[in-house]
Structures are given as C-alpha cells and as structure tokens.
Amino acid sequence: MMDAEAVAQWMLSEIERDECIYQDDVVDRLVKSGHEELLTENADGNQVLGKSVLAAFRKLTPDNVVWVKPDRYWRFRVAEDEPGRDARG
Numbered sequence: 001m002m003d004a005e006a007v008a009q010w011m012l013s014e015i016e017r018d019e020c021i022y023q024d025d026v027v028d029r030l031v032k033s034g035h036e037e038l039l040t041e042n043a044d045g046n047q048v049l050g051k052s053v054l055a056a057f058r059k060l061t062p063d064n065v066v067w068v069k070p071d072r073y074w075r076f077r078v079a080e081d082e083p084g085r086d087a088r089g
Helices: 004-018 023-032 051-060
Strands: 020-022 039-041 047-049 065-068 073-076
Touching: 004 020, 004 023, 004 051, 004 073, 020 023, 023 039, 023 047, 047 051
Parallel strands: none
Antiparallel strands: 020 073, 039 047, 065 073
C-alpha cells in the first residue's frame, strides 16, 4: 500500500538521484500503480498531486526543496533562490 508519506519519500529519493522531479512523473506513477486516490483535479481538469501528498512532501523537505511553477517540478534549493517554497527556475 502506498500512502502520502511513501510517495513523499519516493519523490525525495528521485530528486536526490536526478536533481529534480516533475509533477507529471509523480502523477503518472500514481495512476499506473492504482493510487489515484492520492491525486486531485485542478481547475484546468488535469490530475495533480493531492493535498495529503503535498503536505507530506513539504513536511519532509521544509527548507531544502523548491517548486518551479512554470515547468511544474521540484528541485533542491540553491543559494540564488528567494525565501519560500516557489522558485523562478
């Protein structure tokens, strides 16, 4: 059984390996493994990570990971990043 914490751990391990992880890749993995209950639909009708996964991931990576909104991926924080969870690229 995969829960939000397990997904968050996997996401972190992917960032450690590949330096970033795209939201679409996480969504694909959850769909393929039959865990769509961890997803939600956004205003555009696309499947995105649900609040439980995002909360678990934020708890696991409160200060060291940032979200790059234009490209929809997470990566480790670098010195140039501004405070907060969102980064410019």
